[in-house]
Amino acid sequence: MIQVSVLYPNQSDAKFDMSYYTERHMPMVQRLVGDACRRIAVQRGLSGSQPDSRPTYLALGHLYFDSIEVFKETFEPHAAQIMADLPNFTNLKPTIQINEVVMD
Amino acid sequence: MIQVSVLYPNQSDAKFDMSYYTERHMPMVQRLVGDACRRIAVQRGLSGSQPDSRPTYLALGHLYFDSIEVFKETFEPHAAQIMADLPNFTNLKPTIQINEVVMD
Numbered sequence: 001m002i003q004v005s006v007l008y009p010n011q012s013d014a015k016f017d018m019s020y021y022t023e024r025h026m027p028m029v030q031r032l033v034g035d036a037c038r039r040i041a042v043q044r045g046l047s048g049s050q051p052d053s054r055p056t057y058l059a060l061g062h063l064y065f066d067s068i069e070v071f072k073e074t075f076e077p078h079a080a081q082i083m084a085d086l087p088n089f090t091n092l093k094p095t096i097q098i099n100e101v102v103m104d
Numbered sequence: 105m106i107q108v109s110v111l112y113p114n115q116s117d118a119k120f121d122m123s124y125y126t127e128r129h130m131p132m133v134q135r136l137v138g139d140a141c142r143r144i145a146v147q148r149g150l151s152g153s154q155p156d157s158r159p160t161y162l163a164l165g166h167l168y169f170d171s172i173e174v175f176k177e178t179f180e181p182h183a184a185q186i187m188a189d190l191p192n193f194t195n196l197k198p199t200i201q202i203n204e205v206v207m208d
Contacts, residue, residue, distance in 0.1 A: 003147055007160075022207055043107055043203035051172065055201040056111075068155065097159045099147035103126055 001038070001101040003062050004071060008092045010045060010058040018044060018059060020089040026061065029082055036074035039064040058092070068098060105142070105205040107166050108175060112196045114149060114162040122148060122163060124193040130165065133186055140178035143168040162196070172202060 008016055026040050041062040045055030065071040075082075086094075112120055130144050145166040149159030169175040179186075190198075 002150070005147075005164075018206065026207065040207055041205075042207035043109075044206050046106070046172070046202045046204055049200035049202070051202075055203070056199050057201060060109075060203065068150070095160050096153035097161065098150045098153070098155075099159070099164065100150055101145075102122065102148050103130065103144055103146035 001064055001066060001104070002068055002071060003064050003099045003101050004075075005097050005099060006061045006063075007057045007095040007097070008059040008061075008090060009095065010055050011092065013091070014058050015091045016058050017089040018042075021059065021061070025085055025089055028085065029063065029078075032078040032082065033063075033074050036065060036070050037063050038066065059090075064101070071098075105168055105170060105208070106172055106175060107168050107203045107205050108179075109201050109203060110165045110167075111161045111199040111201070112163040112165075112194060113199065114159050115196065117195070118162050119195045120162050121193040122146075125163065125165070129189055129193055132189065133167065133182075136182040136186065137167075137178050140169060140174050141167050142170065163194075168205070175202075 022042055026042065030037055030040060043060045045057045045059065047053050047055055112118070126146055130146065134141055134144060147164045149161045149163065151157050151159055169178070
């Protein structure tokens with residue numbers, strides 16, 4: 001299993017609409033990509049390791065696929081449409097990384 | 105539900121022993137913290153958004169708790185012992201952040 005992680009950095013001028021992200025953006029991704037996207041996880045950054053410190057990321061979204069090949073086959077045909085939705089909920093440029101799921 | 109994420113940056117001189125991390129370190133954390141740690145997840149960074157690019161993080165570990173209060177009560181008494189185990193599997197200083205689980 002692989003995980004595509006999209007990490008939205010916590011900049012000082014950051015805007016991020018979590019309701020749009022979870023209620024409209026992620027459902028659109030699931031609809032376009034279909035069952036190949038096995039699971040979606042989303043977190044909101046609260047703090048660093050100390051409660052009063054700033055989190056490195058404001059929001060984190062993760063898409064799970066059986067393999068990188070399945071991700072590429074099913075996501076890339078819709079990548080432009082999905083990326084075009086970003087300005088509807090954020091002004092941030094996310095850091096994206098592909099991970100192997102080792103424990104879950 | 106909250107998630108404590110420990111992100112190990114992918115530096116050029118990075119050392120990270122994933123076997124030790126999953127077979128010894130994380131089981132030790134689970135044993136010390138007990139059932140308050142609801143779940144443990146671990147990922148290995150494979151690449152950035154492009155298959156031939158470097159991932160931002162080499163490894164990512166996540167501990168799930170019912171609340172920040174439960175995390176503090178159950179983890180902090182063991183924090184020194186847990187942190188002292190890091191040199192046994194890595195030379196990296198992790199980025200730590202506490203997240204609220206929004207979708208899972």
